[in-house]
Amino acid sequence: MPVSKEALSSAKEMIDALILEKNCGPIMVRVGWHDSGTFDKNVSGAWPSAGGAVGSIRFDPEITHGANAGLINAIKLLEPIKEANPDVSYADIFQMASARSIELAGGPRIDMKYGRIDSNGPENCSKEGNLPDAEPGSNGMYAGHLRKVFYRMGLNDEEIVALSGAHTFGRAYKNRSGGSSWTENFLIFDNSYYKVIPDESADPELLKLSTDKVVFMDDGFRPFAEKFRDSQDAFFESYAKAHKKLSELGSNFDPSEGISM
Numbered sequence: 001m002p003v004s005k006e007a008l009s010s011a012k013e014m015i016d017a018l019i020l021e022k023n024c025g026p027i028m029v030r031v032g033w034h035d036s037g038t039f040d041k042n043v044s045g046a047w048p049s050a051g052g053a054v055g056s057i058r059f060d061p062e063i064t065h066g067a068n069a070g071l072i073n074a075i076k077l078l079e080p081i082k083e084a085n086p087d088v089s090y091a092d093i094f095q096m097a098s099a100r101s102i103e104l105a106g107g108p109r110i111d112m113k114y115g116r117i118d119s120n121g122p123e124n125c126s127k128e129g130n131l132p133d134a135e136p137g138s139n140g141m142y143a144g145h146l147r148k149v150f151y152r153m154g155l156n157d158e159e160i161v162a163l164s165g166a167h168t169f170g171r172a173y174k175n176r177s178g179g180s181s182w183t184e185n186f187l188i189f190d191n192s193y194y195k196v197i198p199d200e201s202a203d204p205e206l207l208k209l210s211t212d213k214v215v216f217m218d219d220g221f222r223p224f225a226e227k228f229r230d231s232q233d234a235f236f237e238s239y240a241k242a243h244k245k246l247s248e249l250g251s252n253f254d255p256s257e258g259i260s261m
């Protein structure tokens, strides 16, 4: 039986309260993205073997993949919400927490749908290595790496550049990737990422991964990065569409058309 709108609304209320109380929006965006970003459009086996937004990140071994370091904390924060709303799938809770975090931080409204079915065991976890690496290979490899990873998910150059802008929000942690944020106001979702990345006089403490810098260096990416720098509306429009697409990769909905709220 499909999940009810009442159950989804109850989960949403709890998610909103959690995000506002703990200021934990960025890690929620990351957990949603790392659940869905494993998707491989070339896998033709039965669902959920192609990965994607199926809730498999909650299982060992996927949660212990190097790219997922720290994300167990997001899952722990969401666990009471799943307990209070057992009919809402983990896959929906992860994607709802991500989308609500962006909306509550001033970002665009995302036209989400729900009703995702969960993958139900560790045997359905995605293999390690499907998520992007911040420092892949030697100089000049970055655009190729991003294209390899995101094209495998079925996403294009505009979507790569728009989704990279999620780094306007949140930060990297000292014990892992640095200990600084990409932007000054890292709890606000706006287009400042595209202003800071190409700015050589920006505060040197701010983080710029090689995969961030390449959005202004690669000829295919740069026109989008410049457009998003010059217009927050253009960024929000592309971001909201790309995020929705990302949130539905590999998902199996009940009912098949999903549930809008």
Ligand code: HEM
Pocket: 026, 027, 029, 030, 033, 069, 070, 132, 133, 134, 135, 146, 163, 164, 166, 167, 169, 170, 171, 172, 173, 174, 176, 177, 178, 209, 211
């Ligand atoms: C383009 C390739 C990407 C690479 C190489 C990358 C890499 C990283 C790294 C290394 C961190 C720091 C993690 C830590 O120290 O805990 C991070 C954080 C983050 N990433 Fe990405 N990322 C990419 C794309 C994305 C996308 C597509 C999204 C969402 C749509 C996203 C959302 C975030 C957020 C919100 C954080 C901050 C998390 C927090 O503050 O807890 N990233 N990313």
